[in-house]
Amino acid sequence: MTALFGLDLGGRRVVVAGAGHVASRRVRRFLAEGADIMVVAPEASDDVRRHAQHGDLEWRERGIVPSDLDDAWFVLAATDRPEVNDDVAAWAAERRVFCIDASDAAKGTARQAAASRHGDLVVGVVSTDKPDPARIRAVRDAVAAHIDAGEVDLRRRRAGQGRVILVGSGPGDPGLITVRGRQALAEADVVVTDRLGATELLVTVPYDVEVINVGKSPDTHPVPQDQINRILVEHALAGRTVVRLKGGDPFVFGRGGEEAHACIVAGVPVEVVPGVTSALSVPALAGIPVTQRGISTSVLVTSGHAGADAAAVAAMAAGATVVVLMGVAALPDIVAAGLAGGADAATPVAIIERGTTADERITRGTLSDIVRLSGETGVKPPAVIVIGDVARPELLASQAAATPARRE
Template sequence: MAEHPAYPVGLRLTGRRVVVIGGGQVAQRRLPALVAAGADVVLISPSATPSVDAMAAAGEIRWERRRYQEGDLADAWYALVATQHREVNDAASAEAERARVWCVRADDASAATAWTPATGRSEGVTVAVLTGNDPRRSAAVRDAVVEGLRDGTLTAPAHRRPRNNPGVALVGGGPGDPDLITVRGRRLLAEADVVIADRLGPRDLLAELPPHVEVIDAAKIPYGRFMAQEAINNALIEHAKAGKSVVRLKGGDPYVFGRGMEELQALAEAGIPCTVVPGISSSISVPSAAGIPVTHRGVAHEFTVVSGHVGPDDPRSLVDWESLAKLKGTLVILMGVDKIGAIAEALVRYGKSEQTPVAVVQEGTTATQRRVDATLATVGETVRAEEVRPPAVIVIGDVVKVHTPT
């Protein structure tokens, strides 16, 4: 039997009895996939790891706290034998053979009637790899294929559109580095017919798109009699109604000063389904890339993220700057480069020390990232003298002085 390759097959285990014998590390690794497949999982073992115990406590599996007995595999469709006792594994495997139950053995693959492949998934595609007795190679091949599907470097377009076509996806592109977009966001980009991109989105990813994809710069949409956001909403609706798969690529996260909810509401009113893909917000990632933790034990127990696109004295401002000045934690300001002088003055006026450290990180996570340090007393003039330009993230607080030991 070992001279012939294994016959690959996908088991549909929803609602079907699966017996797992042994509650150790092997079971801990294999159980989540069986639960995800909808199997009716019965664990037979006198003990289990804490993670397996938690699955039983949550009702994901049924746990019979005892040793294996003859007859335990009755009515089973599939079995996983993974105890530390060879004689138990032999007995369970023999029962499986008699009952014609496909059986995986963790201790002796050559004695098993089924093998577990190295498995990965990417939005509707399951990749399963078998290489005989070389599990590390199986895992390496699996990882390469799944990564290629996820990041779009391995293109395999769907020829059958899913019944619930998302229509429009609002994708958070992260802080700028193309490697920091989420796996799902990158996959949706690879599948898009139209991409409407913000200036702050990860521009390098646009160059990787296939030539048939229409890329629209949101900043250049002709506005006519509409406001800018209305024009973007209309473009999303127009292309989606034309049957296109549309991605709205934004910088950071769609719901962190990204007006994502406005776009979702417009799409909902037009009857167009929308998927929201969260992104890594620059409010946390950019300080991190510049060596600044927004929280640190003994220094800051909280951080607050504020939009600085309108100044403290602007009647449109919704920010309570007086309350912010009294906080002891970290203050992160987005879109505040041209207002930082007025913001710093307001914070000092309301009680913040002039010597409070400030760091301004321009174009964070990209090849042109730079960091400029100052205090509340000097940050306005420093930003002007250093010619800091948006996009930049401003961090105010003692965490700015936390350094990595050298």
């Protein structure tokens, strides 16, 4: 009968007999768990050699002997010789140390689960019959996909310490949130959300999750930042898991640093889940690479709230890519500052409204006419402004046409 347990191998000695393909795969798993790994094998794969060179593990370049198991908490017998694996499993049994016998699971005392991690939960699958790795991996992947799609309520059932998770929801398309971000939503008792970002994700949370909208628009700030900080801290101190769902990335003009600071000062555990920032993803999905070999090797991301600062002006004048977030209202000042600072009036500009969504619209021009064109087309926030040669229309198509075809 096989029972499924969770073992904490962090800092504990794990002995691996063999260093071939099978052992290398398992070694990566043990490394991820923080184990103290000793590999014993006359020869080793390139992967094991590199880990040994970096000091990630100890490699004893010889055959295994019984005394190698004396300080072990866990053993993996994965040589290319079944009789050696069986011997190692027997030595481990004598020492009452659990062992996986890669040649014959029936001769070992443990089986490694196919596992997936979901926040602070690990889900594992093992077989109780003859080993069938492809089968248990298929089951694990199906279960993991179901959980990571937000289909499982991951909220804690027992009272515990509250916490705050700052989640970047990405630029707008709900498919661009990270796996960890979606997991965090499934763990939330309270969601404090912005107006921007992938708010469509909120339809996936259970009805009894409290959703607090603190969204801001360019001219309306109904909930001041200090009050948002208090909301996060108060709910967490009441023992709740609070997800602060923010557009883009929490630390890219998202004031996530201020919210994390408020939690730290109040003694509230806080986790930051990075998001796909609109500064890079919105141009990319619109076919604009913010860096491109031979055109632009640097990019400056700035906020438009204060107009064009000295760094942005210098970047425009130098021909670097400048990406402006929240800059629609300040566009005339940004353009004027760039031109006054020496930027070429013919520099291409692209304004991408509601990027990554079905309502995306792109307005193109140059520094000389983009203010007039944006007024004529009625550009409105949210929008990402890209200034630089990378914003030239059909840039990628024209470069492809200029590249000679390879002959096979």
